[in-house]
Amino acid sequence: MRLLTHNMLSSNIKGLTSGFPLGIEVEKTEEKEVEMNADFLRNMFAKVEWKALVEAAKTLGYTELPDNVEPSMLDSDEFLRRFHHALLELHLEEGALVCPETGRKFPVNKGIPNMLLHEDEILLQ
Amino acid sequence: MKLKQLESLLGSLQQFDHPKAENSFGDLCDKVVADFGCGCGTLGLAAGLLGAEHVTGFDIDQESIEIATSNADELDLDIDFVQCDIRNLTLSDRHIDTVVMNPPFGTRKKGADMEFLSVALKVASRAVYSLHKTSTRDHIKRRALREYNASSAEVLCELRFDVPQLYKFHKKKEVDVAVDLWRFVPTSNQGRHL
Numbered sequence: 001m002r003l004l005t006h007n008m009l010s011s012n013i014k015g016l017t018s019g020f021p022l023g024i025e026v027e028k029t030e031e032k033e034v035e036m037n038a039d040f041l042r043n044m045f046a047k048v049e050w051k052a053l054v055e056a057a058k059t060l061g062y063t064e065l066p067d068n069v070e071p072s073m074l075d076s077d078e079f080l081r082r083f084h085h086a087l088l089e090l091h092l093e094e095g096a097l098v099c100p101e102t103g104r105k106f107p108v109n110k111g112i113p114n115m116l117l118h119e120d121e122i123l124l125q
Numbered sequence: 126m127k128l129k130q131l132e133s134l135l136g137s138l139q140q141f142d143h144p145k146a147e148n149s150f151g152d153l154c155d156k157v158v159a160d161f162g163c164g165c166g167t168l169g170l171a172a173g174l175l176g177a178e179h180v181t182g183f184d185i186d187q188e189s190i191e192i193a194t195s196n197a198d199e200l201d202l203d204i205d206f207v208q209c210d211i212r213n214l215t216l217s218d219r220h221i222d223t224v225v226m227n228p229p230f231g232t233r234k235k236g237a238d239m240e241f242l243s244v245a246l247k248v249a250s251r252a253v254y255s256l257h258k259t260s261t262r263d264h265i266k267r268r269a270l271r272e273y274n275a276s277s278a279e280v281l282c283e284l285r286f287d288v289p290q291l292y293k294f295h296k297k298k299e300v301d302v303a304v305d306l307w308r309f310v311p312t313s314n315q316g317r318h319l
Contacts, residue, residue: 005181005205010215019215032203040155040178047219088179112190115209122213
């Protein structure tokens, strides 16, 4: 599971103030190289929750992302490379995603998080 | 059973006219694509082959996801999968450009495909491609435009599925289903994070 996917997920347990971002417990990570697409990255920059990405990357062992960013950084190839690496090349293979409010763990196996809720966690509509 | 399922889906895939999605509308290339109810991954994989930058598939069934993972490996595509119930998933509405989906038609649980459509229109920024039974065409159009935040709803083409007996609840050996391929455009949301 890439951090781009992590960045779009929230805990969906009923009654939360905010289920984002999910914490990460790491048992196994992988790095898979993919070709960089600068235009895509510039587009994603505006959409990504930056703080959550930096924290997630750190948890996966990558500390090269700056804590504070501004759009002018998109002109830097070095910055783009790091952004690309964190967003698309780091994979959580085994571990868990953790609800930030309840601590409930959503297991991750073979890169696939299981976000299925138990019956008492679902908000009845 | 799974092989048959993949065969039937791949068979209909040739008719999906995905190239239309790419050539006419630019909804896939370099985009973030979500496949809701991805099953064996067919639609998400097609999106990947057509140049989507990142694809995430969502499905409730573990076995389907395992098959989808191996299909992705075979095609040398890197797709993320999430096991979940789409109807109670909290998903950002900023990241995903396009949703592609072949939702459950709601033959067993009425309205299942409408629930999928509702969620899809909340999270997609550009477009939702979805399959629904032709018999529900007017109903779908009305609800999409009036209730689900669609600014447009267009049937791109009509397909005929030959659905073989795949599941225990299928009573006939084979059934011929008329299905519409829709393209919905969501009204733009202001980037609120759900």
